[in-house]
Amino acid sequence: MSNSLQEKVLKQFFIPLAWLGISILGAFLAGAVLILLVGVNPIEAYASLIKGAFGSKYAISETLVKATPILLTGLAVAFAYRAKLVNLGVEGQLYIGAAAAAWLGLFSFGQLPGFIVVLLVSLGVFLAGGLYALIPGFLKAKLNVSEIMTGLMLNFVAMLYVSYLVEGPLRLPRSVIPRSPNIEEVAQLARILGGNFRFHSYFLVGVGLAILIFIIFYRTTLGFQLKIVGEGERLARFAGINVPVIQIVAMVVSGGIAALAGYGEVGGVHRYLLAEISPGFGYYGLVVAFLARMNPLGIIVSSLFFSVLLGGAETMQRTVGVPVFLINIIQGLVLFFVVGLESYRRKLEKRKLL
Amino acid sequence: MSENETLLKLEGITKRFPGVTANEKIDLELETGEIRCLLGENGAGKSTLMNIIYGLLQPDEGKILVKGKEVKFHSPRDAINHGIGMVHQHFMLIPTFNPVENVVIGKGGTRKIMPDIRGAEKKFVDLAKKYDMNLNPKTKIWQMSVGEQQRVEILKALYHGAEILILDEPTSVLTPKETEHLFKILRALKEEGCSIIFITHKLWEATTISDKITVLKQGKVIDTVETKSTDAKSLSWMLVGRKEIQKIEKKGGIEGERILEVDNVWARDDKGLDALKGISLEMNRGEILGLAGVAGNGQRELAEAISGLRPVTKGKIKLKGKEITRCNPRRIQKMGAAYIPEDRIHCGAGQNLTIKENLILKKYYREPFSRKGFLQFPKISNHCANLIDDYNVVCRGAETLGKQLSGGNLQKTILARELDAEPDFIIAEQPASGLDIGAGEFVQNQLIKSRNRGAGVLLISANLDEILLISDRVAVIFEGRIMGVMEADQVDIGIIGEWMLGSDGGKKNAEKETESLEEEKVQ
Numbered sequence: 001m002s003n004s005l006q007e008k009v010l011k012q013f014f015i016p017l018a019w020l021g022i023s024i025l026g027a028f029l030a031g032a033v034l035i036l037l038v039g040v041n042p043i044e045a046y047a048s049l050i051k052g053a054f055g056s057k058y059a060i061s062e063t064l065v066k067a068t069p070i071l072l073t074g075l076a077v078a079f080a081y082r083a084k085l086v087n088l089g090v091e092g093q094l095y096i097g098a099a100a101a102a103w104l105g106l107f108s109f110g111q112l113p114g115f116i117v118v119l120l121v122s123l124g125v126f127l128a129g130g131l132y133a134l135i136p137g138f139l140k141a142k143l144n145v146s147e148i149m150t151g152l153m154l155n156f157v158a159m160l161y162v163s164y165l166v167e168g169p170l171r172l173p174r175s176v177i178p179r180s181p182n183i184e185e186v187a188q189l190a191r192i193l194g195g196n197f198r199f200h201s202y203f204l205v206g207v208g209l210a211i212l213i214f215i216i217f218y219r220t221t222l223g224f225q226l227k228i229v230g231e232g233e234r235l236a237r238f239a240g241i242n243v244p245v246i247q248i249v250a251m252v253v254s255g256g257i258a259a260l261a262g263y264g265e266v267g268g269v270h271r272y273l274l275a276e277i278s279p280g281f282g283y284y285g286l287v288v289a290f291l292a293r294m295n296p297l298g299i300i301v302s303s304l305f306f307s308v309l310l311g312g313a314e315t316m317q318r319t320v321g322v323p324v325f326l327i328n329i330i331q332g333l334v335l336f337f338v339v340g341l342e343s344y345r346r347k348l349e350k351r352k353l354l
Numbered sequence: 355m356s357e358n359e360t361l362l363k364l365e366g367i368t369k370r371f372p373g374v375t376a377n378e379k380i381d382l383e384l385e386t387g388e389i390r391c392l393l394g395e396n397g398a399g400k401s402t403l404m405n406i407i408y409g410l411l412q413p414d415e416g417k418i419l420v421k422g423k424e425v426k427f428h429s430p431r432d433a434i435n436h437g438i439g440m441v442h443q444h445f446m447l448i449p450t451f452n453p454v455e456n457v458v459i460g461k462g463g464t465r466k467i468m469p470d471i472r473g474a475e476k477k478f479v480d481l482a483k484k485y486d487m488n489l490n491p492k493t494k495i496w497q498m499s500v501g502e503q504q505r506v507e508i509l510k511a512l513y514h515g516a517e518i519l520i521l522d523e524p525t526s527v528l529t530p531k532e533t534e535h536l537f538k539i540l541r542a543l544k545e546e547g548c549s550i551i552f553i554t555h556k557l558w559e560a561t562t563i564s565d566k567i568t569v570l571k572q573g574k575v576i577d578t579v580e581t582k583s584t585d586a587k588s589l590s591w592m593l594v595g596r597k598e599i600q601k602i603e604k605k606g607g608i609e610g611e612r613i614l615e616v617d618n619v620w621a622r623d624d625k626g627l628d629a630l631k632g633i634s635l636e637m638n639r640g641e642i643l644g645l646a647g648v649a650g651n652g653q654r655e656l657a658e659a660i661s662g663l664r665p666v667t668k669g670k671i672k673l674k675g676k677e678i679t680r681c682n683p684r685r686i687q688k689m690g691a692a693y694i695p696e697d698r699i700h701c702g703a704g705q706n707l708t709i710k711e712n713l714i715l716k717k718y719y720r721e722p723f724s725r726k727g728f729l730q731f732p733k734i735s736n737h738c739a740n741l742i743d744d745y746n747v748v749c750r751g752a753e754t755l756g757k758q759l760s761g762g763n764l765q766k767t768i769l770a771r772e773l774d775a776e777p778d779f780i781i782a783e784q785p786a787s788g789l790d791i792g793a794g795e796f797v798q799n800q801l802i803k804s805r806n807r808g809a810g811v812l813l814i815s816a817n818l819d820e821i822l823l824i825s826d827r828v829a830v831i832f833e834g835r836i837m838g839v840m841e842a843d844q845v846d847i848g849i850i851g852e853w854m855l856g857s858d859g860g861k862k863n864a865e866k867e868t869e870s871l872e873e874e875k876v877q
Contacts, residue, residue, distance in 0.1 A: 219731075221724045228715065231704040237663055238693070238701050239715045240684030 016293065019345060023337035024305070030337075031330040035322055045322050052315025053308040059315075061199035065269055067307035069094065069278065071206040072261035073285025074292070074299040075213055080147075080254035081294050082217060083247055084230035089136055089151025090258040091282025092158035093129040097259025099162050100128035101266040102170060102273035105183025117186040118201075122263060129259020130252040132158065137251025141244035147251065155282070163275045170273060180273040189268035200268030202260070206300075209257065213296040226250055258282065284310075287331070291338055306331065359386045360422070361549050362407070362438075362518055367416035369402055376402040378573045380416070384518065389540060389550045391560040391581075393593060394570035395648065395816065400553050403570070404520050407551075408440040409433035439511025440520040443527075445503050449496035453489060453506045454478050457513045474513075481509055485542050501532035508539065512548075519543065520551045525559060526650060529627075537563050555648040557586050557855035569593055590851030610639025612675065613779050613810035614660070619669035621659045629655040631834040632669070639778070642801060642811040644825030644842070647854055649816040652834040654696060657781045657814060661693040662686045673779060687716055692777035694768055696784040696814075698761070702768045705757040709749055710738045712756055713771050745770040746796070762793030769800055780804055783814045798824050818850065832856045 032042035053063045073090040080087035087093075104121045112120075135154060139145035163178075170180040182188075189200040217223040229236045229246045236243050265277050288306050292298030313327035362384040369377040376399045384390055392400045405411040407418065409427030417424050420436045427433045430440070447456050454475045475491050482489045487505045495503060504524060511519055521540075525533045540550055540563060554560055560567050561581055569576040569592045576592050616635040623629035629652045637643050647653060658664035660671055662683040671679045678686050695701040703712045714723055714734055722733045738752045745766045749759060756764060765785070772780065782801055786794035802824055805811050815821050821828055822845065829839040830853035837853035840846070 219729055220727050221719050221729060222727065224711070224718050224729060227707070227711075228704065231706055232700055234697075234701045235704050235715075237683060238661075238695065240682070240687050242682070 016298075019341055020291070020338065023341050024334055026337040026341075027330055027333035030333050031326065034326060034329060038322055038326070040320050040322050045316055045320050048319045049309070049312035049316045049327075052312035052319075055315070057193070058197060059311065061193055061197040063304075063307050063311040064203050065198045065200070066310050067303050068200070068203045068206055068264050068268070069261035069281035070284045070288055070306055071203070071210070071299060071303035072264065073258050073282045074288040074303050075206070075209055075285075075296055076254045076256075076258035076261075077286050077289035078292075078294040078296055078299060079213060079226075079257060080250045081289065082223065082226040082230055083250040085137075085140065085247060085250055085254075086148050087133065087136075087151055087251060087254045087258070088148050088286070089133060089154050089255070089282075090261075090285050091278065091280065092151070092155035093132050093255040093258035094262040094265075094278050094282050095155075095158035095162045096132040097125045097129045097262025098266045098273055098277045099158075099165055099262070100125045100259065101187075101263040102165070102180045102183060105187035105267065106170070106181065107184070107187075109184060109186050112186065114186045114190075117184075118189065118267070121187050121267070122260065125259045125263040126256035129262070130256035132259070133251045133255020134248065137248045137255075140251070141247040159275075162273065162277065166273055166275050172272070178275060182271045183267065187267060188271055189264065191268070198269050200264065202264035202268050205260070205264075209260075210296040210300050217296065222249075258285070261285075287335060291335070360384070361386045361388075361420070363417075363419040363422075364403075364407070365417040365419070367403065367406060367413045367418070369399075369406060369411060369413050375573050377406070377413070380570075380573075380575055382568060382575070382578075384549050384551065386517075386549055387544050387547045388566065389544055389552060389564045391564035391567045392551060392553045392570060393555075393557075393560050393567055393589065395555075395593065395818070398570040399573040400570055401522060402573075404440065404522060404551065404553065407433065407518075408438060408520060434514050434516070437515055437517035438520070439514060439516025439518070441504065441507040441511060441522065441524060443522045443524075445507050447495045447503060447506060447510075450494060452492055452494050453509065454491045456495065456506065457510045478509065478513065481512055485509075485512075485539050487539060499532075500527045501529070501535065504528070504532075504536070505539070512543075516548070518549045518551065520553075522553050523555065524552070525554065525556065533559075555650075555855065557589060557852075560589070561586060586852060586855070587848060590855050591848050593851055593855065610641070610808055610810070613637050613639050613673065614812070615670075615672040616656075616660070617670045617672070619656075619659060619671060620667045621655050621664050622667060623652075623655055628667075629834050630659065633831070633834065633836055635829060635836060635839075637779075637810045637812060639808045639810050640805060641826040642805050642813055642824055644821030644828045645812060645814045645831055646818050646821045646828055646850060647816065647831035651831050653783065653814045653816075653831060655834075656831070657693065657695070657783050657812075660686075660781060660812075661691065690775075690778035692772035692775070692780045694765075694772050694780070694782045694785050696787070698764055698768060703756045703764055705755070707756055708753045709742065709747065709756070709759070709767055710734060710752040712767055713738045713741055713752075715771060717775070741770040741774060744774075762789045762796075765789060765793065765797060769797060773800055773804060776807065776809070777804075778809055780809055780811045781814065782811060784816065785813070786820055787815075787817070794820075818854070830854055 028046070035042040035045045052059060054060055073094060076090045076093070077087055101121060104124045109117045132154065136147040136150035139150055140147040166178045166180055172179055172181045189202055191197060191200050193199045225241050225246050228239055228241055229243055233243055236246070261281060262277065266273050270277070284306055288299055288302040291302040309327050309331055313324045316322050316327070317324050360383050364380055364382040367377050367380040368375070380403060392403070394400050402411065406413050409430045409432050412428070418427065419425065425432070425436055448459070454471060457478060458471060458474050478491055487509065489502060489505055489509070495506065498506070504527070508519065524536060528536060540552070543550060552563060564581050566578055567581055567584065567589065568578040569589065571593065614635070614637040616633055619630055619633045620628060621630040633652070633656060635643070645653065655664055659666050662678065662681050662685065666679050669679070670677060673686065673689055673691060676689070678689065699705060704715070717723055718729065722730055723737070724730055735752065742749065742752060747763050747766045747770065749763060759767065780801070785797045785801065789797065798820070801811050801813065813821060813825060822842065825842050827839055828842055828845055828850065830837040830850060832853060833856060838849070840850070
């Protein structure tokens with residue numbers, strides 16, 4: 001029994017991790033060649049990258065701040081993908097979540113204690129994102145319209161809606177850059193390392209959610225139903241599962257989680273809503289979810305990895321003059337190596353089986 | 355064109371696959387301008403033989419002669435170069451291309467940078483006109499009806515210079531009207547000296563269109579007869595006839611109450627055509643009702659309609675006296691119905707699910723397997739270990755994935771899941787197909803066991819032997835209708851065979867439909 005357990009842990013955890021390590025190493029080696037071509041010592045460049053991400057308490061805080069929305073949107077992607085639905089609309093759901101947070105956060109909450117207010121706003125934000133994801137979810141479940149296309153297109157709608165809000169109804173009068181007023185203090189998320197550091201409580205919420213989703217996936221009937229629907233619609237129908245309902249649940253919960261990332265940005269990082277609330281965190285979320293092979297706990301690791309790259313990139317540009325774009329290339333390379341090595345690994349597996 | 359010239363000759367064609375001999379020493383002679391029908395049950399080896407002629411498969415033994423010269427086909431290209439064309443059951447056309455483009459890519463047009471589309475189009479239109487096929491060369495394939503697509507396939511073969519045209523069950527996708535049109539085209543082709551091999555399950559088609567009929571059974575040629583000098587009865591006897599009927603000894607059935615009533619049920623297939631056209635059936639506890647019929651006559655639709663997976667457009671279904679016509683699948687499962695589907699890969703079991711997950715597929719939500727929404731793994735593991743033992747599933751433990759199991763073990767897993775709860779009513783669709791003899795017997799014994807404890811078993815199979823082996827009564831389905839029901843100990847194979855092939859009944863059905871279609875148009 002323990003033997004098979006060891007084998008299972010090895011097979012499901014360490015071997016994938018080792019492959020991930022190899023892919024990342026490959027990506028960095030390839031990146032080093034590019035840095036050399038720019039005329040910089042790659043070791044120096046990578047050192048400044050690491051320093052930029054971990055060099056000070058402030059740097060670490062900023063890295064975790066960036067990790068938070070990536071983690072949450074990554075979890076959102078993974079949740080929908082459990083039923084084999086690709087939620088490309090996480091970026092839009094994040095924007096809707098941010099809008100809902102700004103709107104709810106401007107209400108006066110009277111004497112209610114902070115954590116209750118935060119809970120209420122979180123709930124409202126979750127519902128807003130869920131409703132927004134209901135559009136592609138419903139179209140997919142009832143009319144079999146591709147959730148990929150509808151989700152992607154709704155991203156632009158959400159972004160433009162937020163632009164409208166901060167330039168119109170929610171605009172702080174006489175602000176230089178269009179933005180909303182600060183949300184009520186009780187609705188703001190706690191800055192755990194103190195006021196000077198932007199690291200806020202939603203990172204911990206993200207980690208908690210990852211564990212919760214892990215449990216849902218592998219221990220609950222809901223997770224089981226999601227998996228069966230993902231395995232095939234005919235099989236699920238045969239098993240007596242109401243496929244449209246499960247698909248809608250998958251999308252709505254996914255949208256809700258993505259929307260929480262918006263609250264994290266408004267309530268924890270900025271304290272107000274602005275038009276460019278996310279530089280594409282949702283798309284990073286997609287990448288980290290695929291990197292972690294949709295494992296919720298793995299997404300914690302992969303989102304941290306991506307935030308390190310993002311956080312360190314600026315320092316790298318400042319200190320050694322490597323353009324930030326190069327980090328984008330390295331991110332692309334990581335994905336490239338992961339996907340490439342994955343197919344190679346499958347080939348090896350097949351040969352072993354034969 | 356000289357009469358009676360042998361165009362194609364097969365000598366002793368033998369093809370073996372692991373475990374089966376699909377074709378055994380097949381001889382066949384095809385004359386110029388002849389329409390030949392190949393008749394046989396599923397798995398008789400018709401498709402294998404045609405694929406050999408078309409170069410998709412290579413025979414293990416035997417010779418193919420075209421116009422008296424021995425040929426060896428390594429690929430369809432060789433066959434096409436020798437004037438052989440084939441229209442598959444599933445069309446090989448690119449949906450987003452128009453017919454002319456489809457024809458050109460098949461003719462090595464892709465090797466040229468600028469294929470002569472205009473010239474091809476002219477030739478195509480001329481050919482279409484010649485055979486009275488109404489086809490617009492500019493319409494994309496996906497916008498065409500199935501009948502039109504088939505005509506494109508035929509034209510494609512002709513364009514490539516086919517003198518021998520193989521049609522693999524061409525009418526299975528056509529409406530009666532389109533079938534008439536197809537027959538007209540085939541007769542015109544025959545006039546031009548084209549030879550046609552026509553594969554079918556339907557007797558009336560064979561007797562209507564062909565000059566000669568070759569009957570295949572279990573990979574062997576039973577006989578070749580002139581169409582003029584034969585009739586439906588002797589053909590069907592040739593097809594299903596056998597000297598003795600094997601039977602498994604069973605205990606006398608329990609005289610049980612009515613378990614299933616199907617009353618004038620109509621349902622559509624995936625394409626939206628009527629697949630069930632007024633099915634009525636009655637079954638009691640403690641009996642196995644064998645539903646015989648050539649595959650694709652509405653069996654799957656009937657099984658799905660009863661299990662709640664397919665909407666019923668008309669009629670009523672009652673299980674244990676309660677109407678279930680519009681119930682969802684889970685309600686019907688909870689009432690004690692089990693369903694062993696034919697499609698083990700996509701429907702019966704998940705390929706990427708473990709045995710454990712496959713075993714609890716239909717009861718994960720029930721105590722003790724789950725409580726308050728949480729799966730109870732210790733209980734599940736225990737339950738699964740017992741089932742794996744009881745049903746003798748050979749595997750490396752309950753975590754083995756569905757795709758790692760052999761067909762027999764996958765089917766045992768499905769049986770374990772479906773039969774463990776001792777259901778009152780079981781639909782078993784082709785339960786032993788693709789299994790080796792041992793696994794097949796295991797499956798049959800399990801069904802008999804269920805019957806003996808008082809369950810009603812609806813056994814759907816295209817394999818008449820299997821049906822006769824274990825059924826108490828035999829019903830035959832043809833084109834969505836029940837042709838008749840017989841007690842198993844009074845079975846007349848000749849009549850069953852006629853029913854299975856629709857004999858003249860099929861023709862009547864077709865005519866009825868054509869009429870009703872025309873009536874609709876008038877209205």
